[in-house]
Amino acid sequence: MKIGNIKIDGYLFLAPMADVTNPAFRMLCKKHGASLTYSEMISADAVIHGNIRTADRGLSSEEEKPFAIQLFGNSAATIANASVIIEERYSPDIIDLNFGCPANVLVKDGSGSALLYFPEKIREIVSTVCKKVEVPVTAKIRVLHDMKKILDIARTIEEAGASAITVHGRTQAQQYAGKAEHEYARKIKNELSIPVIANGDIFDGCSAKHVIEYTGCDALMVGRASMGNPHVFREISHFLRTGEQLPTNECTQRLEDFKEYVRLLELYGLEEYVDIRMHAQWFTRGIKGGRHVRQGISGTREIKTIVQLMESLCAQSPDMATNNDFHGN
Ligand SMILES: Cc1cc2nc3c(=O)[nH]c(=O)nc-3n(C[C@H](O)[C@H](O)[C@H](O)COP(=O)(O)O)c2cc1C
Structure with a gap:
């Protein structure tokens, strides 16, 4: 178009x-x-x-x-x-x-x-x-x-x-x-x-x-x-x-996307403009056990720690729940 x-x-x-x-x-x-x-x-x-x-x-x-x-x-x-x-x-x-x-x-x-x-x-x-x-x-x-x-x-x-x-x-x-x-x-x-x-x-x-x-x-x-x-x-x-759903390991996908997001933020020099904790929390929504990890995320500013928390979530819960969390925004 x-x-x-x-x-x-x-x-x-x-x-x-x-x-x-x-x-x-x-x-x-x-x-x-x-x-x-x-x-x-x-x-x-x-x-x-x-x-x-x-x-x-x-x-x-x-x-x-x-x-x-x-x-x-x-x-x-x-x-x-x-x-x-x-x-x-x-x-x-x-x-x-x-x-x-x-x-x-x-x-x-x-x-x-x-x-x-x-x-x-x-x-x-x-x-x-x-x-x-x-x-x-x-x-x-x-x-x-x-x-x-x-x-x-x-x-x-x-x-x-x-x-x-x-x-x-x-x-x-x-x-x-x-x-x-x-x-x-x-x-x-x-x-x-x-x-x-x-x-x-x-x-x-x-x-x-x-x-x-x-x-x-x-x-x-x-x-x-x-x-x-x-x-x-x-x-x-x-x-x-x-007409079919794309098979995806969503937890791994979210983690990869978050890491890429951090890389791009650094590339564009935008780290200081972005509330990374808030963004990281969005990346864990809909994941089983995500609430627990979100609590951990809210207590740190360290990107490395946030990534580790997300990695531990993926290790425990490779499958995703629904995306319904997004609908309440
Ligand atoms: C966090 C947030 C920020 C938004 N900021 C803008 C904005 O800057 N300009 C705009 O036109 N709409 C803004 N919107 C509205 C969205 O562009 C969109 O119209 C709205 O979310 C409905 O689409 P969705 O149901 O796909 O979310 C914002 C929405 C959200 C949730």
Whole structure:
């Protein structure tokens, strides 16, 4: 598929996730078959004010391409100026605009999902950014209870020049509760000519198959299921290709992925930005006996000790329980 002029091999994307999708984690997901990755959301204001520490989290490497950097903000001029800086400095293939984050700190500021109540502001932001940058601009939205309003917003985003739209089928008020409603993505796909990406509650091959068939969307975006389990991309694509589960020794796989993650964090110099204990805990979720190991992990900052704890878990429990722990996020 193509987003603007960017060719993308495959249709399984890694969602933007704050404190999760740093370049090291994105690379790991790429290795497991994510075809497009998104940075965590970056504040346009921070970019403009030279807050390089924040902006550097969007830093990336040639080998990750194609990747998107996501920006949030409440002013068209600021987001557009930040987009120019981001484009020049980090050469992303795509700039994605956040119209979906429900976090209070953004909503109070008129950013993220707050913008869904101001469609003309969305139009202004998308068209201003599109005029300023060379790369394709995309948008990620949540939904409103009112289907007509959300269809109007999707059309506005397309008219304003966006090259694709991602639809997370939850409202701002839902946060992460309840189920993602994919009827919205299905209707938006029917209405728009640009690619539509469905997002929400895609945790495995079965849910991925259901969402792609039901919505007819061009791509799927996976978020929480990848936290601590980047291998999920391989599992999903295997299922979509063959209709069968990929046989995996998940405990060993998680351990290998965690070690590779640590290597990549060091390679990109990101150790100090990442709460490694929190990430290590995600890598042990769903593993029998994982709770005990998570207690051990929370008591140390030493990566070596964390790896040893995970190794001991694998030695005791080579089989995995279900992945259900992820669903409660
Ligand atoms: C920890 C976390 C951080 C997130 N950060 C962002 C973000 O920076 N930008 C964004 O557009 N969505 C963000 N999201 C929302 C996800 O991109 C995605 O829309 C949502 O998790 C639903 O997909 P899932 O059911 O596959 O997790 C975040 C979600 C989580 C769990």
